[in-house]
Amino acid sequence: MGRLFGTDGVRGVANADLTAELALGLSVAAAHVLAEAGTFEGHRPVAVVGRDPRASGEFLEAAVVAGLASAGVDVLRVGVLPTPAVAYLTGSLGADLGVMLSASHNPMPDNGIKFFARGGHKLADELEDRIEQTYRAHSSGEPWERPTGAGVGRVTVYDEGFDNYVAHLVGVLPNRLDGLKIVIDGAHGAAARVSPEAFARAGADVITIGTDPDGLNINDGCGSTHLELLRAAVVEHGADLGVAHDGDADRCLAVDHAGNEIDGDQILAVLALGMREAGTLRKNIVVATVMSNLGFKLAMEGAGIDLVQTAVGDRYVLEEMKAHGLALGGEQSGHVIVLDHATTGDGTLTGLMLAARVATTGKPLAELAGVMERLPQILINVPDVDKSRVTTSPQVTAAVAEAERELGATGRVLLRPSGTEPLVRVMVEAADIEQARAVAERLADAVKSALG
Numbered sequence: 001m002g003r004l005f006g007t008d009g010v011r012g013v014a015n016a017d018l019t020a021e022l023a024l025g026l027s028v029a030a031a032h033v034l035a036e037a038g039t040f041e042g043h044r045p046v047a048v049v050g051r052d053p054r055a056s057g058e059f060l061e062a063a064v065v066a067g068l069a070s071a072g073v074d075v076l077r078v079g080v081l082p083t084p085a086v087a088y089l090t091g092s093l094g095a096d097l098g099v100m101l102s103a104s105h106n107p108m109p110d111n112g113i114k115f116f117a118r119g120g121h122k123l124a125d126e127l128e129d130r131i132e133q134t135y136r137a138h139s140s141g142e143p144w145e146r147p148t149g150a151g152v153g154r155v156t157v158y159d160e161g162f163d164n165y166v167a168h169l170v171g172v173l174p175n176r177l178d179g180l181k182i183v184i185d186g187a188h189g190a191a192a193r194v195s196p197e198a199f200a201r202a203g204a205d206v207i208t209i210g211t212d213p214d215g216l217n218i219n220d221g222c223g224s225t226h227l228e229l230l231r232a233a234v235v236e237h238g239a240d241l242g243v244a245h246d247g248d249a250d251r252c253l254a255v256d257h258a259g260n261e262i263d264g265d266q267i268l269a270v271l272a273l274g275m276r277e278a279g280t281l282r283k284n285i286v287v288a289t290v291m292s293n294l295g296f297k298l299a300m301e302g303a304g305i306d307l308v309q310t311a312v313g314d315r316y317v318l319e320e321m322k323a324h325g326l327a328l329g330g331e332q333s334g335h336v337i338v339l340d341h342a343t344t345g346d347g348t349l350t351g352l353m354l355a356a357r358v359a360t361t362g363k364p365l366a367e368l369a370g371v372m373e374r375l376p377q378i379l380i381n382v383p384d385v386d387k388s389r390v391t392t393s394p395q396v397t398a399a400v401a402e403a404e405r406e407l408g409a410t411g412r413v414l415l416r417p418s419g420t421e422p423l424v425r426v427m428v429e430a431a432d433i434e435q436a437r438a439v440a441e442r443l444a445d446a447v448k449s450a451l452g
Contacts, residue, residue: 004135005128007313009114011103014056018111020063027067027099028144029135030115033127035073035096045153048093048116050078050086050161051101052190052248053213056111060101064113068099069153070146078161080213082190082249083114084346085165091120091343092164102190102248105225108218120343122315162194169198169349172341174278175360178203182355183242185230186211187223191249195348199243202352207237210244219246224253224334224347231259240358241365243351250314251334252347254354256366264334265296266369267354271336272305273371274357275328280340281305287320287329289313294412294429296332299372312416314345375411376433378440380426385451387417387424399446403428403439411436413443424451 004010010026012018035045047068051057057080065075073096078089083100090098098116106112115123115131123131138144182204186192192211200206209229210222222229224244234242234255241262242255254262268286275281285306288296292309300307308326310316314335321329321339330336335345342349358365390396396415403413411430418425426443430436 004132007315008104009112011106011110011112013109014054014060014111018060018113020059023060023063023113024067025135025139026113026131027064028071029131029138030097030099031068031071031073032134033130034115034117035071045073045096046076046093047073048076048078048086048090048095048098048158048161049101050081050089050099052218053080053188053192053215054103054108054111054218055215056109057101058215060111060113064099064101065155069155071144071153072147072151073153075153075155076158076161077155078158080190080193081161081165082194082346082348084250084342084344084349085161085194087116087120087344088165088168088342089120089161090116090118092168100248104248104250105219105223105246108216108220122318122344166194166198166201169352170201172349173202173352173356175356176203177352177355177359180241180355180359181205181207181237181239183207183209183230183233183237183239184211184351185209185222185224185233185242185244186249187219187245187247188213188217189219189223189245189247189249191245191348195243195245195249195351198348198352199355202355204355207233207239209233223247224251227253227255227261231255231261235259241355243355245347245351246334249347250345252336252350252354253334254351254365256369257364258366260366262365262369263374264330264332264336265293265374266372267334267336267350268328268330269296269299269372270357270368271338271350271353272300272328273303274353276303276305280327282325282327285324285326287317287326289317289331290414290416291427292332293372293374293377295373295375303371318344375429375431376436377427377429378433378436380440380444381418381423382426382444382447383421383423385422385424385447387422387451389451390415390417390424390447393450395450396447399443403443406439407435411439413439415443415447
């Protein structure tokens with residue numbers, strides 16, 4: 001049986017892979033591991049529980065709340081709020097754990113469970129493993145210790161979470177957004193109310209799309225994975241910029257006044273320069289993953305900012321930031337972490353800070369993002385191969401070396417085995433798109449021949 005926890009919680013098709021029974025059992029296990037329910041005399045553990053608007057979130061939330069309360073945990077139900085809001089409230093309210101029900105950018109039939117530890121921090125692998133081991137042990141027959149009477153958890157609706165979180169977002173901005181016209185695409189997701197409210201309180205003239213969730217339309221042709229509607233709306237309304245979230249709003253992409261995409265690398269570049277100017281870019285370092293565009297690395301070198309790169313995944317970016325006391329990091333996909341103000345990627349905060357930079361400099365977003373030039377990047381997935389040999393195959397190693405010689409200092413090659421499928425991802429960057437494509441296709445053929 002495979003590991004339940006993936007790169008970002010437990011996910012699957014709701015009511016097929018992710019059932020009410022699984023949600024309840026995992027929540028009881030999480031209570032025993034994270035809240036240490038019942039181990040402190042007089043201690044009443046508390047959990048914050050939120051969700052995105054997916055229809056399946058309604059029954060999964062009920063299962064999670066039931067599991068936590070049955071384990072003696074008092075539950076604060078904050079309703080539909082972004083993942084970073086649940087993380088923030090877990091920390092600010094001094095809760096023992098937080099639970100978010102969302103499958104992020106995945107299609108509507110999927111859902112997921114993500115746990116946060118005290119302080120609103122993502123779980124280390126060791127904690128996830130303990131929760132899973134505890135769940136499996138009790139699923140196979142080992143009885144739970146169940147409180148009774150006054151020992152069972154109580155459930156409260158915590159409506160103040162919305163205002164508390166929005167006030168936090170607006171309160172940490174370095175300057176207001178007065179005079180800016182901004183289009184927000186909420187992906188019919190968890191930020192449909194939060195993001196427009198935060199931008200409006202910060203002074204922006206806000207136009208909204210993708211902010212009418214009905215439980216079925218999350219991420220459907222909108223949001224950060226479908227920027228077409230946002231591009232058109234920004235141009236139509238003559239807006240200064242547009243901001244797009246994913247379903248749980250832990251990431252943000254943007255478009256400039258002409259409708260051109262501004263990806264996570266460019267957002268990081270803009271924020272890094274602004275934070276250095278303000279003296280808040282600790283140690284003059286920004287953290288990104290190995291999938292960041294080579295143009296980002298060259299831009300940071302040109303600006304005199306050091307770049308540390310990690311494995312793919314915002315959790316690895318966060319681990320590096322916390323280990324070395326750094327302030328800014330993120331991914332090309334739009335997961336941006338500003339550690340002074342958030343414990344995880346926060347799409348609304350990212351969008352606000354990007355807009356604040358536009359407001360304070362008086363420069364259009366296109367000009368600010370022009371600090372870096374995105375080099376053409378070709379990604380090819382090579383399926384049905386033995387991904388475990390990608391770093392040891394002499395044929396693949398020779399093909400990579402030849403590609404790197406051809407590209408020189410103006411290009412880059414990355415071969416990465418998938419974490420969930422029998423495939424290898426081949427990524428090539430070069431100054432010329434045709435060269436990048438040709439090299440990527442040759443490498444893909446080599447991988448297929450050597451590992452197929």
